[in-house]
Amino acid sequence: MGFDLVAACPAVTPQGLSHFQQWLDAGYHGEMRYLADRRDAYQHPGHVMAGVKSIVVLATNYRSSSSDEPATGQGRVSCYAWGTQDYHDVIHDRLKQLKNFLHDQQSVSNIRGVVDTAPLLEREFARLAGIGWQGKNTMLISKQVGSYFFLSCLLLDVELEYDAPQETDHCGSCTACLEACPTKAFPKPHVLDATKCISYLTIELRDEIPVDLRPPLGNWLFGCDICQDVCPWNRHAPISDQPPFAPREDLNPVDLGCLFDLDEQAFRNRFRKTPLWRAKRRGILRNAAVILGNQQNVAAIDALAKGLHDDEPLVRSTSAWALGQVANNTQANSECRQQLTNRLSIEHDDQVRTAIRTALEQSVAPHETTSSGMG
DSSP states (O other), rough: OOOOOEEEEOOOTTTTTHHHHHHHHHHTTTOOHHHHHGGGGOOOGGSSSTOOOOOOEEEEEEEOOOOOOTTEEEEEEEEGOOOOSSSHHHHHHHHHHHHHHHHHOOOEEEEOEESOOOOOOHHHHHHTTTEEEEEEEEEBBBTTTOEEEEEEEESSOOOOOOOOOOOOOOTOOOHHHHOOOOOOOOOTBBBBBBBGGGIIIIIIISSSOOGGGGHHHTTTEEEEOOHHHTGGGGGGGOOOGGGGGOOGGGGGSSSSSGGOOOOOOHHHHHHTTGGGGGGGHHHHHHHHHHHHHHHHOGGGGHHHHHHOOOOHHHHHHHHHHHHHHHHGGGGHHHHHHHHHHHHHHTTTOOHHHHHHHHHHHHTOOOOOOOSSSOO
């Protein structure tokens, strides 16, 4: 059915529950309030399905061939989102097939399939089922397939023969993932501060990306693979041969300038069936503006000028910041400042006006110099 690993464990209170609750109490979940709102439901799988006795944990490898470094004017997308379909849809269809098969065997009366949307600590149950261990970057790592895989679960109302749990952490003294993170999102091993994670910033965060975290975001448009790319356990991880996860040319990498030409309907037509839809148009354009600002390329001015006049205040304010960054290029300073000044004269949103003023203040026109006889 397309699953690469399968194992079973009892439906019990997850061992890492207290760790999860401490993580919530520390505020590391940021704006992902659905996690805190359902914190009590994570205490036992019975809150997801009454009468559950067993959990079948399934892993689906999505690793694709590596991509080239994006050129100026392009943005990177996490490889889990390169495919032609949203993984939720793909895996839900497979879970449905598996559920129907089990019902045909008349071995279960109640069964539910979940793909990272139910209040279930999947990585805890994957470890309990022996799929792998949780690395220092908090990703679940398998000796067989590394960490580039999706987890899904079947909850059953029957007892099964259970697999042995994964007791050993094979990360050893390696800290490559912690050291490689450009935003320093790991306060300590096995703990992720999501509010600093590039994946959170480009997908889950709905408002402004903090200014101090924009330069470290680099050229990531959607998600981030850095802490997985450097993991030694992924060096020889197998490449997925599953068609739904084969890279689309327009997602690996993405041309940023043309994104500012997409209205809401055009954006929907292009991204509705992909994971990028989760960030919505305003989020993707915000991220694109940050990347263009980081690249400080004169060729981005036209696209950012469109962003400066977008219907979404979030897109306008981030485009203003980006034009301020491009203005650091002396060749583009005058044009960028003119774009900002023109928009300020008609802008009505206070947050956008503040962003424009800040960009103008930080991109002061260079003083003309006179010849002093120097060669």
